[in-house]
Every structure is written in C-alpha cells, then in structure tokens.
Amino acid sequence: MASSSPLLPGPQRTSAVRGRAARAVAGPAPETSVPGSAKWALAGVIGGSAAAGVLAAGSSALALYFARRVITPARVREEDQEVLAVIRRDGGLQVILAATPDATVEGVYGLFFDGGRGHARIGRIVSYSPAERTVQREVEAVYSGDLSTARRGYWSGAAYPDPAGIGLPAEDVDIDVDGGTAPAWLVRAPQESGVWAIMVHGRGASRQECLRAVRTARELGMSSLLITYRNDGLAPSAQDGRYGLGSTEWRDVEAAITFALAHGAREVVLFGWSMGGAICLQTADLSRYHPLIRAMVLDAPVINWVNVLAHHAELNRIPSAVGRYGQLMMSHKLGRRLTGLAAPVDLKAMDWVSRAVELRTPTLIIHSVDDEYVPYGPSAALAEKNPEMVTFESFDRARHTKEWNVDPERWERLVTAWLGQQLAPRLNPGQPTPDSQPTPEAQAPPS
Numbered sequence: 001m002a003s004s005s006p007l008l009p010g011p012q013r014t015s016a017v018r019g020r021a022a023r024a025v026a027g028p029a030p031e032t033s034v035p036g037s038a039k040w041a042l043a044g045v046i047g048g049s050a051a052a053g054v055l056a057a058g059s060s061a062l063a064l065y066f067a068r069r070v071i072t073p074a075r076v077r078e079e080d081q082e083v084l085a086v087i088r089r090d091g092g093l094q095v096i097l098a099a100t101p102d103a104t105v106e107g108v109y110g111l112f113f114d115g116g117r118g119h120a121r122i123g124r125i126v127s128y129s130p131a132e133r134t135v136q137r138e139v140e141a142v143y144s145g146d147l148s149t150a151r152r153g154y155w156s157g158a159a160y161p162d163p164a165g166i167g168l169p170a171e172d173v174d175i176d177v178d179g180g181t182a183p184a185w186l187v188r189a190p191q192e193s194g195v196w197a198i199m200v201h202g203r204g205a206s207r208q209e210c211l212r213a214v215r216t217a218r219e220l221g222m223s224s225l226l227i228t229y230r231n232d233g234l235a236p237s238a239q240d241g242r243y244g245l246g247s248t249e250w251r252d253v254e255a256a257i258t259f260a261l262a263h264g265a266r267e268v269v270l271f272g273w274s275m276g277g278a279i280c281l282q283t284a285d286l287s288r289y290h291p292l293i294r295a296m297v298l299d300a301p302v303i304n305w306v307n308v309l310a311h312h313a314e315l316n317r318i319p320s321a322v323g324r325y326g327q328l329m330m331s332h333k334l335g336r337r338l339t340g341l342a343a344p345v346d347l348k349a350m351d352w353v354s355r356a357v358e359l360r361t362p363t364l365i366i367h368s369v370d371d372e373y374v375p376y377g378p379s380a381a382l383a384e385k386n387p388e389m390v391t392f393e394s395f396d397r398a399r400h401t402k403e404w405n406v407d408p409e410r411w412e413r414l415v416t417a418w419l420g421q422q423l424a425p426r427l428n429p430g431q432p433t434p435d436s437q438p439t440p441e442a443q444a445p446p447s
Contacts (some may be wrong), residue, residue: 004187015032015421035284038436042373052320053298059319059325062077063326063329065320066309066316066340067324067327067330067338069330070309070326070330071244071245071330071341072230072243073232073237073242073243076115077169079154080100081097081098081111081438083097083101083111083112083151083154084096086148086150089137094138095111095120095137095183096134097136098133098135099134101399101401102136103135103403104125105406108159108405109155109405110155110159111153111154113147113152113153114145114146118146118150119142119144119145120142120147121140121143121159121160121289122138122159123138123139123140129393130403138177143161143165155386156209157402158205158206158209158211158213158440159405162208163185163214163226163381168214168215168218170186171185171188172186173225175256175258176253176255176259177229177230177255179237180235182227182252183208184226184228185226186221186224187226189221189223189224191221192221192223192264193221193222193265193267194265195266195268195294195423197214197217197223197224197226197270198216198253199217199227199229199271200229200253200271201228201232201276202275202292203274203275203276205401206228206232206233207226207228209273210271210347212228213271213415214226215299217269217271218367220416221394223264226304227253227256228252231243231358235252235328239342240341244343244345245278245302245345246279246281246302247349250282250286253280253283257287260338263291267292267294268294269294269295269297269419270293270296270297270365271297271298272300272301273298273301274301274373274400274401276345277298277301277302277303277365278302280298282350284359285296287409290361295419295422296361296362297415297418298363298364298366299368299404300367300401301365301369301372302350302373302374303343303351303382304350304351306347306351307353307375307377311374315385328343331347339373353381359382359389362391363389364393365379365391366393366415367394368395368398368400370399371398371399371400372400379392382435393414395410412432436441
C-alpha cells in the first residue's frame, strides 16, 4: 500500500520475480524442490508433454510466490523514494526529492528513512521540475533521525509520530488478544459521550496512520483507541505468521471493543484504512458486539479481495490464470502446506459487493478515484447496491489512503457531518421526529 506496504515489488521487477518464482517450485521438503519434468528439461530431454509440465510448474511457482507475498508480513519496508538534498532556507529546512507520483502531490505527508528509524513531516511543494524530475518541498518537522544524511526513504500518509505530535495527551494501554497483549494509544475526549472510536490501520502500516482521524473523533465527543493487531510488528504474531486479510484480524478488533466497553464505552464507531477497512467489515459481520457498532468510517477500504488481487496481478504482468491460481492456493484447504496458512482465507466471504444487502451497519466510504493500490470501483458499487447503509465520497489525486493528506479540511468536514447524523440521539421506536409530526389534516379521519 502507498500508506502501507505493497503486495509485490512492482512491474519493473517482474522478470526477477518470475526468476525467483521459477526457482521456488513447491515440493515435498522443506517446501521447494525440482520436479522430474524440470530435471528432464535441465538434461535437455524435453518432449511436448515435458515442456507442458515445465510450463505448469513455472506457473504454479509464480502463483505460489504471488500468494505468499500477499499473506506474509514484510519485515523491512522498501525505501523507494530517493532523497537528493536537504537545504536550509529562511530559517527552515527544505528537501529535494526525486519526482515520484507520490512526492509530486500537494499535501502533508510522512517521509520515513534509515530503515524506518527516521521520520520527517513533509509539507508544501516549493518547486517542481518535470524536466529534471525533481521536486522541492518544505520540511515541517523532523521527529527522529538525521534527514541530512538520508539518501532514500519511503513516503507515507502517517505525517505524525504519536498523539503528542498532534498536540493531544494519550495513555499507553494494553489490550488482551490471542497470544498476549497488543499495545494501543487511548486518546480521551474531554467529555465522554459513551461512544468510542476504534481505529484500525492498514496492511504493513502502523497505528500512526490513524492519527489523522483523532481530532475529528474528539470533536464529536469520542475517545479514540488506536490499536495494533496480529503480525503488525507490535502486537503478538499469529501462530502461522500470516495475514488473514481480515478473516482473522477482526478478533483483535473485537478484543479492543471488549476493552472499550470495560472502560466506559457503551457503543463504538470503527475507523479503518485499506485492509483495516476489510477488518472492520469482518468485525461488523462476525463479532458478538455487532449491535454496539454504531457506524463505520472506511478510508480506501478493501471491499473485494478478488478484485484487488486481480488488479495487482495485472500490475505485475502476472497472467490472470496464474493470479487466480494464487487466490485458490490461499482459499483452499489443500493450499495450507504451500502457503503456511493455518486455515484457508475465504475470499468470497469478504466480497462485500456480492454481499451488499447483508451490510447493516451505517458506513461512510472515502476513496480516491486514482487509488493505485485498491481500485475504488468496489467501494462505489457497494454504495450503489446498498444506498440505505452506505455513503460513498470520492476524492481526486489522493492515491491510496491519502485523502486526508491531500485535503484535510474536506475529509474532516465530510466525516464530521456524516458521523454527526449517525451519533444524534436515537428516538424510541415509533416516536416521530419533529419534522414528521402529523398535520391536523393528516390526523382527520377520512370523510
């Protein structure tokens, strides 16, 4: 993910990917070996059937590589943003960057460097030279590390490092989850409304990206719980060390709701970014607390994993049939030995376009039409199929999960207005609203 880690290295590395995949054909022990047809090929004894076997083996290897990349957490984030120079102007710092699609969009962002140990907040564009392929931007703050020595980094929607970075006090709390405790930030509202915001980050990202919504939640009277979940590097890892793409992670959100209810919450609103959106949808569907989930705010959510995985297969020039084979490996019980999953991932159960009428939690979806990672089409389709429950708001130029970064005023205005309606006091069943009081004519019996 742009704000999170990508599933695959990128189209420019497809040949290398295919090469590695071809060397990783699944076999009995430990997980890779060369099948007989491949040995015949190496010996130069290739008949028509053997050639077909080699082709099938190569396709299987590529499908397995694809599947594993999707479900295996990346421990090191690729630093794909080149830092060309850091200069001091008018008492402040500016940075000259290679002109990537992310770095040339106005807004406020995070730049992580030195293996993620360094973090700077990057502001407005000072100058942009398409010819030289460089962009110069203001450095609003350096939170950690020495930016002047950085040569590469990665771009992020997480502009702030912690609640203190946005000027708010927070408590460090621990939530009991499978395998131990997961750390979370608790930012309390000045006056408790009884509704808490549970905030869920995306795949390969961190709770830092949820800080963008905390002020809005606080102004609406909600305390915010910014959680961690299995395999994100802070919470305990799952036993299989694999992402469930929402099918397992929702249990950690349920644990967060348990914590919130034990500490004063009566209801919750779920906020989710990217895969965090898929996790929230699973929570609303499967959790025993689903009646207490008042609403959901989902930013660039994964509504349909089949769509997202097909999109990434196409981006990486992986044949569609191979991509579908990779999906089958993830979703079929016989694929567990190859993928390392403890249980299959039910991709169909997480297709909310097909299940649109089953979504009964009021949901606001915010999604940029140029999202390069999670196509916005399923978000729009879900709203079209279930307009009673789902409101869709599109952005431009925000790419993946950076709608707030591009236009924080609009993001906050939309969320505040929509959630304000959802959080309005509920009437007793059958009680009319002031606007719906019957007129004397309507009360009169027919003649």
